[in-house]
Amino acid sequence: MTKQSLYKGKAWRFGDDIDTDAIIPARYLTTSDPDELAGHCMEDADPDFQSKVSAGDIIVGGKNFGCGSSREHAPIAIKAAKVSCVIASSFARIFYRNAFNMGLPIFESPEASAGIRTGDELEVDPAEGIIRNLTRGVEFRAEPYPPFMVDLIQSGGLIPYLLKEVS
Amino acid sequence: MAMTITQKILAAHAGLDSVHPGEIIMAEVDLALGNDITAPIAISILREKGIQRVFDRDRIALVPDHFAPNKDIASAEQCRQMREFARDFDITHYFELGEMGIEHALLPEKGLVLPGDLVVGADSHTCTYGALGAFSMGVGSTDLAGAMISGKAWFKVPTSIKFVFSGKLRPWVGGKDLILYTIGRIGVDGALYRSMEFTGETIDSLPMADRLAMCNMAIEAGAKNGIITPDGITEEYVKGRASREYTLYSSDPGARYDEVHEYDASAIDLQVAFPHLPENSRPVGEARGVSIDQVVVGSCTNGRLEDLRQAGEVLRGHRVARGVRMIVIPATPLIYRQAMDEGLFEIFLDAGAVISTPTCGPCLGGHMGILAEGERAVATTNRNFVGRMGHPKSEVYLSGPAVAAASAVVGSIASPEDL
Numbered sequence A: 001m002t003k004q005s006l007y008k009g010k011a012w013r014f015g016d017d018i019d020t021d022a023i024i025p026a027r028y029l030t031t032s033d034p035d036e037l038a039g040h041c042m043e044d045a046d047p048d049f050q051s052k053v054s055a056g057d058i059i060v061g062g063k064n065f066g067c068g069s070s071r072e073h074a075p076i077a078i079k080a081a082k083v084s085c086v087i088a089s090s091f092a093r094i095f096y097r098n099a100f101n102m103g104l105p106i107f108e109s110p111e112a113s114a115g116i117r118t119g120d121e122l123e124v125d126p127a128e129g130i131i132r133n134l135t136r137g138v139e140f141r142a143e144p145y146p147p148f149m150v151d152l153i154q155s156g157g158l159i160p161y162l163l164k165e166v167s
Numbered sequence B: 001m002a003m004t005i006t007q008k009i010l011a012a013h014a015g016l017d018s019v020h021p022g023e024i025i026m027a028e029v030d031l032a033l034g035n036d037i038t039a040p041i042a043i044s045i046l047r048e049k050g051i052q053r054v055f056d057r058d059r060i061a062l063v064p065d066h067f068a069p070n071k072d073i074a075s076a077e078q079c080r081q082m083r084e085f086a087r088d089f090d091i092t093h094y095f096e097l098g099e100m101g102i103e104h105a106l107l108p109e110k111g112l113v114l115p116g117d118l119v120v121g122a123d124s125h126t127c128t129y130g131a132l133g134a135f136s137m138g139v140g141s142t143d144l145a146g147a148m149i150s151g152k153a154w155f156k157v158p159t160s161i162k163f164v165f166s167g168k169l170r171p172w173v174g175g176k177d178l179i180l181y182t183i184g185r186i187g188v189d190g191a192l193y194r195s196m197e198f199t200g201e202t203i204d205s206l207p208m209a210d211r212l213a214m215c216n217m218a219i220e221a222g223a224k225n226g227i228i229t230p231d232g233i234t235e236e237y238v239k240g241r242a243s244r245e246y247t248l249y250s251s252d253p254g255a256r257y258d259e260v261h262e263y264d265a266s267a268i269d270l271q272v273a274f275p276h277l278p279e280n281s282r283p284v285g286e287a288r289g290v291s292i293d294q295v296v297v298g299s300c301t302n303g304r305l306e307d308l309r310q311a312g313e314v315l316r317g318h319r320v321a322r323g324v325r326m327i328v329i330p331a332t333p334l335i336y337r338q339a340m341d342e343g344l345f346e347i348f349l350d351a352g353a354v355i356s357t358p359t360c361g362p363c364l365g366g367h368m369g370i371l372a373e374g375e376r377a378v379a380t381t382n383r384n385f386v387g388r389m390g391h392p393k394s395e396v397y398l399s400g401p402a403v404a405a406a407s408a409v410v411g412s413i414a415s416p417e418d419l
């Protein structure tokens, strides 16, 4: 695998059980255009999120991040809002799956989730699974990806992986 | 190695003798499902990649139920995308308006999902079909695209939690109350990544509509799937619907469970889940008196004939309270017709309720009953998240049909006993 670069940005801390209706409300689901979706990212959790977030920033959730519907619009909206990755103490399973299939990096770490506040500067090393809170000078470990996930990522996502398989 | 029913279905579809928890497998799917929100994304993927054919045109179901009948121009475009795809790829099970119903009520009704099947659907409530003894789970649109191309999907083999219900149900109490109660005990992530297996003497005699309502909400506890061992009730249900062979699986006697929860079902009261999470469930007595603006009876959880009958039974001879709007949404055209033939429409209309064509509609805040700021609804749907049925400052209380209908009559949350 080519060397993965670090993700660096400011943390936006949200609570537990952030559901997909908060990430992208159903009233905007008449489109799957990433830019339009990005404009409403996290709107029902923090109506001003869009005006505050900058490219590379990192969303940090509590437990069960992304619960609710299976809409891929949620990871699409987050990616299109230029958020570099999401850290949470746990993810809802469909969100976890979608994020991998679509290439939104996510990291599971209860310690990191507890040890990060909004505004903290973070640096994430995806290859090593290390999350550094630069503001507070602490380091956390994330769950390493299972080998199959690494395969998926190396193939460029689920679709290229399957196309290789069927051909 | 002893396996759970879920593990056995996964192993069979992966061509393996056995699987173990945590193992990642590629398995063949019997059916792949998409709706008007999730299918367009999958379709765009196929079109972009220049895919010419799907793995099996008989094993894909496309149901435009969320924003259909088209609620606006954008949703009309999404539905058209599905329609054109279904035509170009000659998809057998595409349901146009008139045949279209809410997907998780429609597919079992049509016999498209059968015991022992492995089904993936780009909709989180795909877990509903566990009620038939199938393994079914919600996936995203990319998974749907992958399944449409290859007929396969990847799965991480889950561990299971067993829920054993014993005792006779109290009057009006049904599957919805059992599942709300269960989620209230274990929380919205209580079964995260895992399988929920519902068993016990209460489940053994539970009608199919209630089983479907229970498995439907497994996702609200974070579960990968909910499942009930197929039995006589299951076979009775699929009789006359199934047009292919099916397999009845059951857990091995020595199968391992992460947790076993035993509940006395005879002690479970009618339940109401307070905003804004399904885990905030309490006995109806603790919700009594909360004033409401709207009642919705419908959705893939409780929009079946049995649910409409229950609502009708409560409503008969009563009128919806002044200031309350009541919306009844039969989940499929067949349910619509049966409810009409049985005279339920007369009861609803006499009571001052409106009857909608089958659609998801207000369940996800789409259309046909959106809440204004500060408004409150009792709904037989499955989610009461912030803004789920409309304005972010509106509120949804979840219940079964009996409580919903009684609340409509009283004008505040009530039990049928209050009438």
Ligand code: SF4
Residues within 6 Å of the ligand: B066, B102, B103, B104, B123, B125, B299, B300, B301, B359, B360, B363, B364, B381, B382
């Ligand atoms: S009725 Fe509600 S929960 Fe069921 S499929 Fe439709 S939107 Fe989803």
